[in-house]
Amino acid sequence: MLEWLDDARLRRWRIASGGACAVVLIIWYLMAVGGRDLTGKQIGTDFVSFWTAARVTIIHGAAQAYDPATHGALQAAMFGVGQGYYAFFYPPPFLLLCLPLGLIDYGPALLLWLGMTGAAYLAVAARWLDWPLGRTLILALAFPAVLLNIGHGQNGFLTAALMGAGLMLLPRRPVVAGIVLGALVVKPHLAVLLPLAFALRGEWRAFVAMGASAAALCLISLIALGQDAWSGFLGGGQLARTTLETGLVSHAKMVSIFAAARVVGLSTLSSYLVHAAGAVAAVALIWRAARLRLLARDQNALLVAATLAASPFLLDYDLTLLAWPLAWLAVRGRDERFLPYEKAAMLTIFVAPLILRPLASAAAVPLAPVMTLGLLALCWRRAVLTASPYRHSRAASGR
Known part of the structure; x- marks a missing residue:
């Protein structure tokens, strides 16, 4: 399927679409008036929340x-x-991570946020694809999830970079990965x-390191921001x-199974049950x-x-995470062969x-679960067709 979509055509498509998207982004930002885009919203939209939280912390304290x-x-x-x-x-x-951004004006803070997290995302993507940075950048600019994250000023680059880097390090350096x-x-x-996956795989060094790392970051934030900040966060759970x-x-x-069920009119309870079924299948x-x-x-x-x-609270900018399974599929297809309909499915996703x-x-047609489950x-x-004892993975990866 899609045999005509060879490397030369893919390269031309990457350059054309990546270049077009870069031009659209530049025009979008240049046409902003008073810091607001063509729709009248603040450039960076969701970054408003991060930057304001940092400013409130500086002025009134973290709890506020x-x-x-x-x-x-x-x-x-x-x-x-x-x-x-x-x-x-x-x-x-x-909040502690965002705090320095509140010390500078909104526009430079947004550029710094997207620049630093975007660079991390790009570097990890280049490693997953085993490509040079320039080639990876062109592909990234053509990836709609990247544009969505930039448009929202969100944290999709940061979370995807952490996930991608950690999993990439796992076979060779499990403690650092954790x-x-x-x-x-x-x-x-x-x-x-x-944690569940690491326990099932016997990756106990990564399991312990991950828990210790998370606990250390929580402790640092407790010391730096105070107990009231944690009380405020936990107290906001009901609003979330x-x-x-x-x-x-x-x-x-949103792009979760739960949200899709709500879009088509299911009750809250029914939506949770449908989502739970999908999550259980993923865990299985x-x-x-x-x-x-x-x-x-x-x-x-x-x-x-x-x-x-698995996550019920997932928005479209979080789909920056799609890069890692798609990159893995692309590398496997390149090194072995693409399976029937695999190229078409990858391009669609x-x-x-x-x-x-x-x-x-516009149409109440929530296709996100079809994409994620697909x-x-x-x-x-792809994985089961190349199944091999997990113990051999250490040799295969050079661990």
Whole structure:
């Protein structure tokens, strides 16, 4: 399938689409008036929440960053009342990370945030693909999830870089990998499957290192920001749950199984049950992969795909994580051979982030679960066809 889509055509497509997207981004930002884009929203949208939380911490103390009244009042004062409210649900380690950004103006802070996290994401992607940085950059600019993350000023580059780097290090340096993956405590619902996967695979050094790293970051934030910051974060759990369940953040913007069920009109309870079924299926594949002792990198790709199926609070900018299983599939196809329909499926998943939100918003057709579960199935098919005892993965990876 898609035999005509050879390396030469793919290279031309990458250059054309990557260049076009770069031009669109430049024009979009250049046409901003007073820091607002063509839709009237603040450039970076969601970054407003991060930057304001940092400013509130500097002015009023960390606990007030979790007070919607104080946080919202400063947002309104800085950006105007017509922008809406961008809530801050992140744990204190993430607030501590954002804190230096509050010391500089919004525009430079946004550029610094996207520049540093984007560079990390690009470097990890180049390693996964075994490509030079320039070639990887062109492909990244053509990836819709990258553009969505830039447009929202979000943390998708950071979380994907941590996930990708940690899993890449796992076969050779499990302790370092655990330390890196422990930093996902800044967005813990993306790391929920990691301890389970490590336990099933017997990766106990990574398991312990990840727990110690996460605990250390929490302790540092407790010392730096105070107990009240943690009390504020934990006290905001109900608001975060309400936001998820009632659509305070539109379910059409989300890409989880739960949100898709809500879009088509299922009740909250029914949506949770449907989501649980998908999550259980994802966990079952992780368990089965561990039992079959599949190659380490095969299991890692499955783990990322399963993560996308397991989290109920997942937005389209989080699909930067798609890069890792897609890169693994591309390398496997290049080094061995592409399976029937594999190229077509990969290309569809690659471009999907561009259309998921419009389809869910305008037509109530939430295709995100089809994409994530389809990716999980695609990774499973590829992994089992090259199944080998997991103990051999150490030799195969040079561990």
